Amino acid sequence: MNKEAIKKQFKDFVKRKGLKFTSQRESILEEILNVKGHFEIEDMVKRIKEKNIPVSRATVYRTLNILKEMGLVNEVIKYKNKTIYEISLKQHHDHLICTKCGSIIEFSEEEIEKLQDKICKEYGFKPETHRLEIFGICKNCR
Amino acid sequence: MNKEAIKKQFKDFVKRKGLKFTSQRESILEEILNVKGHFEIEDMVKRIKEKNIPVSRATVYRTLNILKEMGLVNEVIKYKNKTIYEISLKQHHDHLICTKCGSIIEFSEEEIEKLQDKICKEYGFKPETHRLEIFGICKNCR
């Protein structure tokens, strides 16, 4: 999906909720779309400050919450008391996190998804999202 | 494993590291052993305060870090910016977390563990711990 289509999707979502499509929200979305992989909010704030885009930290946090609700970004990892997000355009995947260098490697495994569904059924649990994080030492750091 | 054995194990670990086995550390460990399931640090602090055990918040945090390093407790969940711990005596398991009532259900699935090992091998990644959290709505809340 291209950027314009996503932007429109966001605009529609916002309007449907009776909210407004402001220049700040647009800027934040654009910045997020520029990032390929994962990001932390504080990095996003810094990036925005560096580009002199007039958006405050509070607005970044508030917009991220809307985007999360909309499902365009996912809270993927909680590590060292920080939340790391990613844009959720790709197929679902999970993460290997190197405890030495902090690098994050993505993987996806259809089998694991299936097993999770099976388990949820067993417990009468209706899954919304999930997060599988494997912590360890990556190839480079070994 | 019984409490005394665990306590000894902790004592040995601490000494091996050139640290000291203090009454505060002992009290904290005892309190943790009294809890069956999961706990948040602040709850632990409250519990300790209520029992008039002379241990400060800072010491609870510091001791938890030692216990985590030792592998006796695991950071199991990061949810709403809180860390939830559990004692890691039982077999490894993962969690279903109800986003409505906050209840945590444990499950374990041998197959998932195996698949994770397989993936780590593929990536040359040496796993240390992992965390699988499935968020959704539990049976009761549906």
Place this chain on the structure above:
DNA sequence: ATGGTTGCAAAATGTTTGCAATGGC
């Protein structure tokens, strides 16, 4: 006696919020 440990309060970190001014629609 030595050097790790404690409690305290202050600081650090990440995130949320109240409020007056602003700006979509």
Place this chain on the structure above:
DNA sequence: GCCATTGCAAACATTTTGCAACCAT
């Protein structure tokens, strides 16, 4: 013009830390 939104700073929540007094070994 209405009402959501913004920026700011203050508030919050969780966790860490500097330091002087303390205590296990």
